[in-house]
Amino acid sequence: MSLKKWQGARWASVLLVLALSACGPVKFSAPSNDDVGTDGKTPDPVPTPGATLRDVHYNNTVQASDNKLDIILVIDDSNSMLPDNRKLAANLSAFITKLQSSNIDWQMCATVTRALPVTATDSAWGASIYWQKNATASTSLGMVLKKSSNVDLNAVFAHTIEYIGAGYKNSDDERAIKAAYHHVYNGDYHYNPNNGCYRADAGIAYIIISDEDERSIGGDASQQVYAGELKALENEDKPQVFVDYVRSTFGATQRFTVNSIIVKPGDSSCKASQDAGGAKSHYGFKYAELSQLTGGGIGSICDSDYSTNLNLFIDKIKDSLSSVPLECTPVGTVNVTITPSIGTVESRVEGQSIVFSTAVPAGRTIDITYKCADDSRSPSSVGGKVTPLKEEGFLSRMLSFFRNLF
Structure with missing residues (x-):
């Protein structure tokens, strides 16, 4: 089993405003004037030169155990x-x-x-x-x-x-x-x-x-x-x-x-x-x-x-606990739908997550589409499981609990 690479174009933490409708697509927009271009539109993040973009789709229903x-x-x-x-x-x-x-x-x-x-x-x-x-x-x-x-x-x-x-x-x-x-x-x-x-x-x-x-x-x-x-x-x-x-x-x-x-x-x-x-x-x-x-x-x-x-x-x-993990820092527009609606909620991108200003209640379905920069480089992480380590003692402080590989 190989590990997937989660690569983003940047790590910026941007404050975004999310207007949620009953079950329609919603776009992120940035309220800061610093993020607005000369044409009055919010500029999209620029992907890594030479990189291709891939579509990513997230869909999940919030569970009651999310606390x-x-x-x-x-x-x-x-x-x-x-x-x-x-x-x-x-x-x-x-x-x-x-x-x-x-x-x-x-x-x-x-x-x-x-x-x-x-x-x-x-x-x-x-x-x-x-x-x-x-x-x-x-x-x-x-x-x-x-x-x-x-x-x-x-x-x-x-x-x-x-x-x-x-x-x-x-x-x-x-x-x-x-x-x-x-x-x-x-x-x-x-x-x-x-x-x-x-x-x-x-x-x-x-x-x-x-x-x-x-x-x-x-x-x-x-x-x-x-x-x-x-x-x-x-x-x-x-x-x-x-x-x-x-x-x-x-x-x-x-x-x-x-x-x-x-x-x-x-x-x-x-x-x-x-x-x-x-x-x-x-x-x-x-x-x-x-x-x-x-x-x-x-x-x-x-x-x-x-x-x-x-x-x-x-x-x-x-x-x-009120966030959605992403595969990358998204490039371009992020489209979000929450069904049923919970009204207007502020949101921001932090690291590789979208963080909502309030927890999305259990039973709501969050649907997100966005783009990630992708390239042909191999994943930075190592493949497969590491060799398991036996544990027997350490001044009587540890318990022998590490599993053995098959």
């Missing part, structure tokens, strides 16, 4: 990260409370940005962490924290961050995207057993926290500080490959965002503050790229607490 959300934390456990991870833990309970007040049926899993050793010679990427309810390590809470869990969330988040710890061997080669990629593999609900972190009818929100980029410097030699720090990005480290893989695994209509708490690209004061601790930090270019590509939020790791970041993520998550 389900699977949250995946991807935590950098390198030596410098424990104070920042504690700030994240301190604000997660309020974050969850706000999700619950929005009637969102959530569950949460966590993994780290490195491969976890399972034997003297083997390591496993994307393994889920056991949630902890007190200072004594236990497996009793399992690896999937649910809305229905009758626990003290503040205590669980605080003890789990301490349980994860920081500064392990090889933790300085941070690879949050690769870890998330393998976490998807391990959670593919089309196979059993799986990690239980993904539900077939749920949206997904990833939250990455790291003070560096993928493989520390995102494969960019200009960001190198230490000798040997430059490491080539593999396919599983690349933002577009991850987007492709999620959609090939869970379906083209899967709603998901990747949110990141990072040293924002260009924020030199934040970088200097992080560097003052001794170890050098790096701008999170690749994590920011992935967040932009999926319509997720980007927060600063230097904030005194992460409540503002998490509030932003809530807004992005709500958007994702």
